[in-house]
Amino acid sequence: MQIHVVASNETLSSIAQAYGTTAQSIAESNRVPNPDRLVIGQTLVIPITGRFYFVKTGDTLWSISRKFGISYEELARINGIPVNQPLSSGYRLYIPPMPKTEREFNGYVEPLGTSVTQALENSAVEAAPYLTYLAPFSFQAQRDGSLKAPPLNNFESIARNNRNVLMMVINNQENGQFSDELGRILLTNPAIQAAFLNNVVRTAKQYGFRDIHFDFEYLRPADKEAYNQFLRTAKARFSQEGWLLSTALAPKTSAAQKGKWYEAHDYKAHGQIVDFVIIMTYEWGYSGGPAQAVSPIGPVRKVLEYAITEIPPSKIIMGQNLYGYDWTLPFVQGSQAKALSPQAAILLAGRNNVPIEYSKTAQAPHFSYTDTQGKKHEVWFEDARSIQAKFDLMKTLGLRGMSYWKLGLPFPQNWLLISDNFNVRKRS
Structure with missing residues (x-):
């Protein structure tokens, strides 16, 4: 497969012709929301085996072969040209598909209220073939040690039909907020624990969960070791059942990082105790903050480079958002940006006749527009380029995989790129 960035005056037909495929194939694979009016800067994943490279000034067979990890002799043979043939700018070379490695993928799915909408269930069905774990969010721990279950509907059968491990996510929320007092009780009261x-x-056992996942956040710093000991106890208990144990971790860049979100999360201890961790490497740009990329590559890399000094890379799953935000400018503290899917972002750019730009620093797409009331907006979201940048980082660092927060906002390009880059591990 290949990522194409739409240029001025391009159409699905002209793009398809350049890659030897059909407009219908591109439209269906990407579920293109605007097939008759593409946006400049919009990305399309071209559904072909391998990819094409269009020669640039100064390129040679040798330099191109190094870029793609193939010998220049093999590149010449595949394309039916002499090894010493000069290459003219714009000449099209076919690049065969690269070998794929195995990775694990998780998808959190969060029903809101007391029921699962059909749209959310459909989203889980669509994503499940590309997932190792399916994670309904979430069971809420209570102060007496009981559990309040989320609506689960057909998630168990969806997981079973797609060989997903059903992940039991448990958090320490009360009234929609993480509670350090609830955490203290669960971690320090032996009878309640x-x-x-x-x-x-x-x-x-009742629902068939095979990974128990603790998302305990904003714990008291004083409870760090109590949390570690709780995980040791839980690991011994769950191992008797043949279950995995995992945790969600705040995105730290050092062991000494201050702040209630960070201090009770002991990367080194979790790396020793649990089977894997999910690091929440997103929400730099968030609904209540100023406009910026949700998961800029630089800060994400910094967190993960620290993480692999404390935790084996084979135990680290990178967190990734499946959404973006639309901020009204100028940012006012207390205001809330609107969440939107990548598909919705493309349509919004098209309606306002503005091009989509791409930040090489953040490795994320963005655009600005003015609404009908004259208010300025800034939108940051995800596209095929930003996801591929994260996949490349996963490969470079040797991470276990990626976890998505959260299913429900359509992003078909993500699933296309998983298939192109990896073999998804199935644990059943």
């Missing part, structure tokens, strides 16, 4: 673990085991 025992009841809590008993309830986790009983519930996991």
